[in-house]
Amino acid sequence: MKQNSTLKIHGTEILDTFAEAFRMRCARVVITAANERWSETAAQTFTGYGTSIIACDAEAGVERTLTSAETPDGRPGHSTLLFGFSMESLGKAVANRTGQCLMTCPTTAAYDGMPGAEERVPLGKHLRFFGDGFQKSKVIAGRRYWRVPVMDGEFLVEESVGVVKAVAGGNIILQGVTPRGTLEAAQRAVEAIERVAGVIAPFPGGVVRSGSKVGSRYKALRASTNEAFCPTLRSRARQTELHPEATCAYEVVLDGVDEASVRLGMREAILAAAGPGVPLISAGNYGGKLGKFLFRLHEVLA
């Protein structure tokens, strides 16, 4: 890894390296329910098992909690973002997840959170068939909604959702002197990302502990543990990338609706995580040859 200059924030060295991110497609689904509890349940379930596109149908997360005044129907809600490599795969993931996690969940409704997007994937257009001929539709303010009869009344779902070209795979890797201090720094980073619009951190609680590298000594595996960041392999790894003082490292991965939001998310995450007990913050990349977007840490902080 190239190291041209030294940058320190609150005593934390920011390595002169870059995060390598990819072009993905993104849909925003706004979920509402009778109260916050059910909206939260729906949003968490809807975005569950959506950590990495390597083995999930989509990368998904809750963008933010919405107040009643911010939702289309005036009920409590959550804004969620889902990322996929193609329109087709993303559309399938959104429809499947809506069918299994929102239509099934008491009182929910699902709306398009990107009504201005030119590209669209069907949602209610497919799910309506669950209504077995009893479904009805309404056009309100030029947007079509499907009313699917269910046991607590109707599941209201928008006909289609907008899709935009987005950026996935922004990241930072932070290294700490103690496991507890490192975890707290990672939590600060995730809390900072939660305040940035248009960005999600799709891993559990926003944090990854199993940073990976491409390939494996086992032919069947496409990815395997990144020994360069494993504290238990400091002596066995070909080249450790851990700071001499570090005993623990966490990665925070970000997906955003555009480059600017990922850049801002990374910046806020670094600023929040940096501090005593965190000697080094770096980022994960593949040498810059695979991803379309390279976010240099020093540049996002500039």
Add this chain to the structure above:
Amino acid sequence: MSGWSLRWKERPAGPAAVIDGSGLRPDRLGTLAWKDVQSAKILVGRLERRLEEIFEISPLDLLEEGPGLEVEGSTRMVRLGEGMAHGVLKVRGDAGSIQGLLGGEVLVSGNAGPEVGLGQRSGLIAVAGRVDGFVGRHLRAGTILVSQGELELPGLGMRRGTILALGGKPRLASGFERDGIVCPTWLRLLARRLGALGFDGAHEFNSLLESGHPLESWSGDHLSLGRGEVLFPA
């Protein structure tokens, strides 16, 4: 949003003759240039008149999207909304009849005459006051909302669509059957839309929904397709 506001030249309520409201389509007039709107034709009694002879015309920038038209109404203004496919038509005051809507939104701040929504195929008609009998006769689809009064035989022969009778339990024909108590989420979208359009009955409608007041739902007309619904406060 582009559009025009039309006010009677003859105060207070326009010509004494019947006015053919089908000439007042927002999807036709809303996007026209000033000169073309002035010279657009409208039937008044048996005579074809230029719009500028009947109305004071001024630009409108009240509504949020699509072509719009805001007209001063009259009980002599008939066939409003006929053939209209999109856009917003706001009637200040009363309307004679509203029928044949293919899409878009017609909002009436006063009362309306008989057979509101006759043969409507899509779109929304909302009347802040009362209507005469037989609202939604032969309704194909779409939504009709009436804020006040008890409706007399709504939805006769309706196939699909929704009639919202907010003034109380209507007198329903034999082709309607009670489904039960409902609180549909889509009505909240409708209430917000009506609020955004400045519909006079929007606030009361929204309050009714926010209070959690249940609505009674009847389906019909079962002598026709029977996929329509009449809703009113339980």
